[in-house]
Amino acid sequence: MRYDFAVIESKWQKYWDDHQTFRTDILSSKPKLYVLDMFPYPSGAGLHVGHPEGYTATDIFCRYKRMKGFEVLHPMGWDAFGLPAERYAMQTNIHPRITTEENINTFRRQIKMLGLSYDWSREVNTTDPKYYKWTQWIFLQLYNAWYDRRAKKARRIEELERELQQRGSADIAGAPFVSPNEWQAFTRKQKHDYLSQFRLAYVAEIPVNWCEQLGTVLANEEIDEWVEKGYKVERRPMRQWMMRITAYAERLLEDAAELDWPESTQEQQRNWIGRSEGAFIDFAVVERNERIRVYTTRPDTIFGATYIVLAPEHPLVETISHPEKASEIKRYKEIATRKSEVDRGTEKTKTGLFTGAHVINPATGKPIPIWIADYVLLGYGTGAIMAVPGQDERDWEFAESFNLPIVRTVQPPPDWTGKAYVDDGVAINSANPEISLDGLGVSEAKSKIINWLERKGIGKASTQFKLRDWLFSRQRYWGEPIPIIHLEDGTMATVPEADLPLLLPDLEKFQPSGTTESPLALASNWVAVVDKETGLTGRRETNTMPQWAGSCWYYLRYIDPYSTEVFCSKTLEQAWMPVQLYVGGSEHAVLHLMYARFWHKALYDLGYVTTKEPFLKLRHQGTILGEDSRKMSKSRGNVVNPDEVVKEYGADSVRLFEMFMGPLEEMKPWSTRGVEGVFRFLNRVWRLFVGSDGKVESSIKDCTATAEFERVYHQTVKKVGEDIESLRFNTAISQMMIFVNEATKLEVKPLRELKGFVLLLAPFAPHIAEEIWSILGSRSSLAYEPWPQFHESKVKESKVEVVLQVNGKLRSKVLVEIDTPEGELERLANEDEVIRRHCDGKKILKKIVVKNKLVNLVVGN
RNA sequence: GCCGAAGUGGCGGAAUUGGCAGACGCGCUGGACUCAAAAUCCAGUCUAGCUAACCCUAGGUGGGGGUUCGACUCCCCCCUUCGGCACCA
Structure with missing residues (x-):
């Protein structure tokens, strides 16, 4: 007879709903x-x-x-x-x-x-206007905020305006200079444009990841997913909303350290943020006034810098290149720009072009050539590198293909057979009349050279991040409208808080607009507005927020x-x-x-x-x-539908099986047999408590448990509680199975311990537990019953089996009272017949006695 | 290539301050109940050798080495699988 899970489960789900449990x-x-x-x-x-x-x-x-x-x-x-x-x-x-x-x-x-x-x-x-009103509201808070690097926190934009008004931009690192007077003389538009370079939400014209088939741009973080699905993602310069997440790079990294998160996830975030410590170094261009600033994490290898490389899009490429090379460079640039970063990453062979110009290596004082190559990315560091083939594999490869000189500045180990040597070692070939790094290790050499560069005003220690700002707008209909109005004078206004939510207009058709605009651009009545404050006419922002916003x-x-x-x-x-x-x-x-x-x-x-x-x-x-240990997918036909499993075995069985399969975080295959197994277990539980008449099983009596059964009970209370705390549900369920096996064997079953067990089972299989609980006589839900307690004294076995070993091999066992003293254990071992046989005629060299565990006799001939 | 996690019976998986490997479940084998089946219950189930059987003996946690009285557990080297990163200078 199977318990009627269908009736029980709907009964209790209704009860919980009705009672707002x-x-x-x-x-x-x-x-x-x-x-x-x-x-x-x-x-x-x-x-x-x-x-x-x-x-x-x-x-x-x-x-x-x-x-x-x-x-x-x-x-x-x-x-x-x-x-x-x-x-x-x-x-x-x-x-x-x-x-x-x-x-x-x-x-x-x-x-x-x-x-x-x-x-x-x-x-x-998230699609409810009552909800997205506040998503829009938060967007406005971010729009009206800037990141103050001095305070290492975001502040309201009014505070920035006040500061500019009073003191100008003098104290604000990285800000274009503005005096208080200049600021005050700024037009509305000038102020607007100046502030927009600080806002946490801002518009920028940058090369973005455009997906024609989706009709929208994608965030860097999203590209892989769509490329995997076979979509094409290309780079295009477009005006887009960005979120200044880079301002938080350091804090996102630092604060994560205190979180109790899986190591792999922490690692992925660290990778994505990509912090690196290094230095900027300026290289003067030969016979020109320009300087090229590079970023490197290995300033200690500067004596080995035998050429420098600019990203093809680098702003100085045109200026410094030899006129004869202009058309060639133009062609190379065009090809490189069109490549997505993904493509650039997958191409293995290095391409590049000599610009015809040179810079001076400030350490050696010698001229070295300037190249362009698309293995250098504009978006990272300064978009320019000093190439040190001796200590960098990419540079080595490039130097080999284009026959550029290679100088080692770190001594590789004597048995070194590789090419570039990137590990720690002693600096060599690294001295000029002013400074010598020779003999120093990498980290000492780094600080010494940075110090020198800083003193000479041609370098500066710096930390860089891979993290880019978050591309926040999408050319989609089904997303939160961005509450911004573009006014006729080229400034932007925010939708007043009182007018939020800014509702999505209803559309007849949802096709992409055919341009790179969102379908919202087609809702002309919605798009055209007059700004209440200024009286200017404007167009609503037609991009929407990405799915991540909500x-x-x-x-x-x-x-x-x-x-x-x-x-x-x-x-x-x-x-x-x-x-x-x-x-x-x-x-x-x-x-x-x-x-x-x-x-x-x-x-x-x-x-x-x-x-x-x-x-x-x-x-x-x-x-x-799937049951075949492969990823579930429609095409493989191994998808398990929870509706069907619930129908067949009940929700409690599904819950119990999903937890019993293995550790929560592990990947594991579905097993219909396994579901049947836990379903059988729940049936055994049912029969343990409920007789065939539907009343309490007659062998359950209000009696005292045997010491042995009491121990199993207390062990179960302890283990189930501890396992839930540490999310090890599979072993908690094993222990409950052990309890049920033991309880089933008893002719007379003690009510107190059995009731306690129902409470232990309740979090895992709540419906059957509630039903049994009510059959046992309670009128209300067990959801707030106090969790059973256990006593450590009752958990411990009164007797333990002590293992007797000879030369570390198990030979015999003795059952003794717990905490039997070591001397007594040794005596028992010596008396044991099997042990005697194995020790017969041999000398006992050593005795290891561990209380409650084992006796190990080490013998020799 | 780099980083991270993991490798235990026929299967999912237990066992960590180093101390009985294989808990619990699935599957399988045999038995009980039954006219029969389903359901249920009981027993067995790491491998090999020896045995009529029990015993007993040897081996065994991806592979090889090491530390130790004793290693799934600690150390070194290697292999495999999964996940992530990958011209980030």
């Missing part, structure tokens, strides 16, 4: 815990079995913590803007709002079917989802942030997780949130493979 008391005085799942993009395909894995893990954790007396915030919502809905709209002309709503309904139904304990009253939806702050909205006054109440934010546990896919390692940290830090600087970091502890659920 999991509604968070946001003002509770209990200790607070915020546990977050990455909210899904509600695709048309519905939930796949990967979703319930992470969701079940956090659900178990939350249910456990509620029983431990915590007030738990555990919400769910929808990251619903995005390209798939829009592409579907292009094909069908069905408004993405409609498909999105349908998809959300499917997802909500499927998630509810799994009995996850979300507080559904806090559901958010997910950058959703975790804050859950805390205060209905507020019409603020995006999130500050007192509530203070009470609930940061997120203590965040679970989601590792594919967001550098996208969502970096963008969200960036916005959070900006909001922190501006005083809207009180924590530096949003997500304290992060875990990724591992991918679930």
Whole structure:
């Protein structure tokens, strides 16, 4: 007989809904815990079995913590803007709002079917105007903020204006010089343009990644995904919205160190930020006034710099090149510019061109040639390098192909057979009348040469980052409109806060506009506006925000989802942030997780949130493979549909199996047999408690447990609790299976321990646990029953098996009282017949006795 | 190429301040119940040798070496798989 999971599960899901069992008391005085799942993009395909894995893990954790007396915030919502809905709209002309709503309904139904304990009253939806009003509002906060490098934080743009008004730009590093008088004399437009180079959200004309098939630009972080799917991404200069994430590079790197995040994710973020320490060095061009500034991480190798290379797009290329080379250079440049960075990266053979000009190597005083080559990128460092083939593999390769001289300045080891030597070693060939590095190690040589360069005013220590600013606009319909108006005088105005949300206009057709503009450009009535403040006519910004915008702050909205006054109440934010546990896919390692940290830090600087970091502890659920151990995909026909599995075995079995498969973070294959296995286990649990009459099983008595069974019980309480705390759900389930095996063997089953077990099972398989709990006589849910306690004294075995070894080989075992003294153990070993046989006639050289563990006799002949 | 994680039965996986390898589950084998099946229950299940059987013996955690009374666990070298980065100067 199988337990009727279908009836039980819908009964309890209705009960939880009706009684609002999991509604968070946001003002509770209990200790607070915020546990977050990455909210899904509600695709048309519905939930796949990967979703319930992470969701079940956090659900178990939350249910456990509620029983431990915590007030738990555990919400769910929808990251619903995005390209798939829009592409579907292009094909069908069905408004993405409609498909999105349908998809959300499917997802909500499927998630509810799994009995996850979300507080559904806090559901958010990024496409809801009541939600994106605040996404737009945050955009305006970023637009109206600048990064003050002196204070190492973002500040309001008014503060910058005030400073320019009073003191000009003198104290602001890197700012074009403006005196207070000049600033005051600036026109509206001049002020606007000057400020725009500081804003955290700004417009720039730069080469971007344009995808013709998608009809939109993509962020650097997004390119790989689409290229993999077979789309072409090309570089094109376009005017685009950018987010100044680079201002936060150092802080994003530093603050991550304190987070409890998977090492691989930390590593990916570090890689993406790409911090490097080095120096700028100026090289004077022979017979000209220009100087070429290079960036290098190996200033110590400067004596080996035998040529320098500029990126083809470098602004000085035209100026310094020999006139005879002009047409050749032009051609090379054209080819290079059109190549995407991806292409540049995949081409292995190096190309380049001599410009005909030379610079002086300031260390050797000798002229060296200037080349251009597309292995040097304009966007990194200064777009120019000093090439040191002796210590750099790329430079070596280039030098070999073009027959350029190679000078070693670091002594390779004697057995060195390679070409460029990039590791640590002693400097050689590195001296001039003023300075000698010879004999120094790399790091000493670096500081010495930097010091020299700085003294001579031709170099400067500097830190560089690979991270680029975040390309924030998309030529799409289905996204948050950017609340900016382009006025006729060439300035920009923000949509007043009171007018937010700036609603998406309804469109008849969703096709790309045919130009590089968003389909919104076709909504002419929407686009044309008159600015209230200035009376100027203007055009609305027609680009929309990328999908990542909404997910950058959703975790804050859950805390205060209905507020019409603020995006999130500050007192509530203070009470609930940061997120203590965040679970989601590792594919967001550098996208969502970096963008969200960036916005959070900006909001922190501006005083809207009180924590530096949003997500304290992060875990990724591992991918679930198909039954054939290959990636699930429609074409392979190995996709498992959660609806069907729930229908066949029930939600509790799905939850239990997904947790029992293996460690949360590991990749692991689905197994229908495995689901059957946990389903059998739940049936055994059911039969343990419930007789065939549907009443409490008659062998359960209110009696005292045997010492042995009591021990198993306490061991189970201990292990299950500890395993949930450390998210090792698979071993917690094993222990529960052991308990059930033991309990089943008993003729008379003690009620107290069995009731305790139901509470242990509840976070994992809540429906069956609630049902058994009610059959055992309770009228209310067990969701807030106190978690069972264990006593360490009762966990310990009273007797232990001590291993007897001879020469480290297991020969015998003895069962002794726990903590039997070493002397006694030794005596037992000596008396043991098997041991005697193995020691017979041999000399005992050494005895190792470990209490409660083993006796090892080392014998010789 | 570099960085990170990991390699344990037929399968998913347990076991870490170094101390009984293979918990728990799946599968498989045999048995009980049944007219029969399903379901359920019981027993067995790392490999090889020896055995009628139990015992016993030897080997065994990707491969090789080392440290140690004792190594899945620590150290060195190598191999494989997965993930990431990859002209970032």
